[in-house]
Amino acid sequence: MLKFQFILFVFGVFIIFSSCTKNDDQDNEVKSGKLVFNFEHFANGEELSYDQMIYTNAAGNQYEVSEIQWFISDITLHGKDGSKLLLDPEKFAHYIDTNIPETFTWSISDKIPAGEYQSISMTFGIRGEKNKPYMFTDPPESNMLWPMNLGGDQGGYHYMKLNGFWKNKDNQREPFNFHLGVGQERDADNNVIGFVQNWFETELPNSAFSIEKNETKSITIRMNVDKWWDQPNIYNHDEHGGKIMQNQNAMRMGVENGKNVFSLGKMTSIVK
Amino acid sequence: MKKFISFGIALPVAMILVIWSCGTDSTEEAEVPQVYSFNPTPYVIPDVAYFPKNLNIPSDNPMTIEGVELGRYLFYDGRLSGNTSKDMLMSCATCHVQKNGFEAGMDNPRFINGKTFGLPTEEYPEGEPTPNYMLPLVNSVYNQNGFGWNGFINESNEYRGNEEFNVPATKEFHYKNIESMVWMSITASHEMNSTIEKSVAAIDAIPMYKAKFKAAFGTEDVNYDRISKSIAQFVRSIVSYNSKFHKYLRQEADLTAQEKKGHDLFFSEDADCFHCHGGSVLMTTNEYFNNAKDKSFDPKEKNRFSVTGDPMDIGAFRAPSLINIELTAPYMHDGRFKTLDEIIDFYSEGLVYSDYVHPLMKNVRQKGVQLNDDDKAALKAFLLTLTDNELIQSPQYACPPELVKWNGQASVN
Structure with a gap:
């Protein structure tokens, strides 16, 4: 009889514990939300208009934008307690192409713990240790290849291709490729003797937000194109010409300006 | 007794079911050879390093x-x-x-x-x-x-x-x-x-x-x-996937000094071929570009504009793969260039501006990338490494x- 009671007790304990475990899972399930990032491109505070020579940069260059292709990576949420949550670590990088509207959205696969977050940071481009040549085998990402002879084994892909035209000093419409990626250190004979990682982390201004359980929050990240050539360096297309992949000085100016390029657009709750 | 009766009823019923079931099976077996005799062998595209993984194989035409x-x-x-x-x-x-x-x-x-x-x-x-x-x-x-x-x-x-x-x-x-x-x-x-x-x-x-x-x-x-x-x-x-260049990428072959120089020109803004032709090991992006061949365009011409209706596609055509380019002359959609030398000369000093030129043709105002004779020879030597002799003899x-x-x-x- 005692044996029967013991078996009954063990069975009861098992039921209780397995029941508790299930409740914990359910709690975790309901205490998280989802994040969707959208991307938009602006110039002078308004949505970018393509293929029209209607813009003037800080250096006085008239310019038009044809297309922008770029990588954002390592989006990180910063908690008020100093904690960091790296989003979608397996994918880690997202490709955005103004010719492909489907790329304007990055749905983060992680569940985001409900709560308040102090800020959002992102990496423009891809960190060197993750930027492996030929890691993207398929287009469109593979078309962003940054050749090894220009970037070494930690510079596999362009951070950005921003293609357009400017009115040059002879008042001719001339193409520019504002392409950013790993730069080269060169000796006096112009031989490559090292590489310069140009990717940068930036914190999006005013990016505090909260997310509730079962909420899907849509957050828009905006690239303000005019800012690439504005602060702190006034970038003049006449000075640097149409190509800068092998011009670290020009890329450095762009990268320094890049920290002012990104801002937060709309933040909305999609499902609650 | 009750159990016996039940068993006595259940057993024949079960046997009937089994026999009926077997009978069903045997009927199906008779049909099986016709239904299942068609069993083609799947054809597998080789999984080669650096090559795309997404294959264009329609679901209604699997390869066998x-x-x-x-x-x-x-x-x-x-x-x-x-x-x-x-x-x-x-x-x-x-x-x-x-x-x-x-x-x-x-x-x-x-x-x-x-x-x-x-x-x-x-x-x-x-x-x-x-x-x-x-x-x-x-x-x-x-x-x-x-x-x-x-x-x-x-x-x-x-x-x-x-x-x-x-x-x-x-x-x-x-x-x-x-x-x-x-x-x-x-x-x-x-x-x-x-x-x-x-x-x-x-x-x-x-x-x-x-x-x-x-x-x-x-x-x-x-x-x-x-x-x-x-x-x-x-x-x-x-x-x-077996050109000398592809083998070089897989570290199965070496390029000569001249071929390597040509490779570095190809994959840089000095010759700037790779933005259209080298994004992947296919030696093409499979994208469409107006590559500064002409100043004006026949509205009846079936270029990319005829498909998209986007004025920026006027005069644009596909950037073809350069694999086996040594063998695939003449070049361009209208065959205007007969040799690799003519092609290299065109991109070096033959570009012409139009309002529809693709911005990747950034040297158009300088008429091209302005290569010297040594550079041209090196670039040609590299292009010759794109020939896949195994393919053409297989x-x-x-x-x-x-x-x-x-x-x-x-x-x-």
């Missing part, structure tokens, strides 16, 4: 070894044109010649300087010229961005058939993928100048195909759908011996 083999026979069979007289044969291989990287080639005895034309018509006794020069067939299985110089053939294309060539607007005569090119080639007046019915009947009349269609599709029936699918399977099987892609007299190539007739 038997389908690819049937496709190879049909690809080389000049009777696909619906004709049997020697001077009226035309197959896919009449123009797509293996030794020339599956293009006509400058040395083609039938198509002088690689300019192709169709079978004779009343209007064109010598054959109607095909509108554009050829594009390479190799590595089509990796292309997800449309086919043809302007990308008109693509998955979102809803057009059907062709009134001019008496092809009905039914679903099998689509403009979506490689399969589409088969009916287009059969019926075009500047290619085989046949009809679907005539060509299908010609293949149906050849006894050896019965077994091949059965192996590929389960029955001996010959129809257009099967012809197009099998040829498309064969075309998708033509993959090129029996896997060659004309089946029993079809040599039927394949319509002037060189083997």
